[in-house]
Amino acid sequence: MTTPDGKPDPARPDPFRTVGAAARPGPGVEIAALSDLPDPGAIVRDFREGDALFSILLTRRGDVVRAWRNMCPHARWPLERPDGRVVVQEGRYVICSAHGASFTLEDGRCVAGPGLGLGLQALPIVVVDGRILAAADA
Numbered sequence: 458m459t460t461p462d463g464k465p466d467p468a469r470p471d472p473f474r475t476v477g478a479a480a481r482p483g484p485g486v487e488i489a490a491l492s493d494l495p496d497p498g499a500i501v502r503d504f505r506e507g508d509a510l511f512s513i514l515l516t517r518r519g520d521v522v523r524a525w526r527n528m529c530p531h532a533r534w535p536l537e538r539p540d541g542r543v544v545v546q547e548g549r550y551v552i553c554s555a556h557g558a559s560f561t562l563e564d565g566r567c568v569a570g571p572g573l574g575l576g577l578q579a580l581p582i583v584v585v586d587g588r589i590l591a592a593a594d595a
């Protein structure tokens with residue numbers, strides 16, 4: 458990732474070099490407060506362990522709250538814009554900031570743009586007392 462002037466952003470290293478499962482939050486770790494997530498909307502939360510970065514996209518539409526690996530299946534870019542915002546169109550689709558692929562908030566399917574027919578990688582979560590927590594893989 459880069460800063461607005463185009464220089465590497467030390468606070469958010471290049472995900473191509475640093476994405477790593479080592480930084481994935483374990484079951485029970487809070488990813489975000491439910492109140493942080495707009496409805497409808499999407500936010501990104503990053504977790505770090507050493508040089509590893511594990512970035513999570515959270516989406517919400519009504520009662521449907523989902524978590525995804527923040528990695529577009531088209532070319533593996535993160536989905537958010539350089540300023541950190543996630544573009545949600547028509548309250549239904551996350552738009553990848555790299556090349557414009559559209560993913561549904563509810564099931565992560567790519568319904569338009571490059572990557573059509575692919576999907577985001579779902580991550581297990583539970584919502585407890587207004588907190589979105591990582592859960593164990595099934």
Ligand code: FES
Nearest residue numbers: 529531532553556
């Ligand atoms: S990396 Fe997302 S559309 Fe190309």
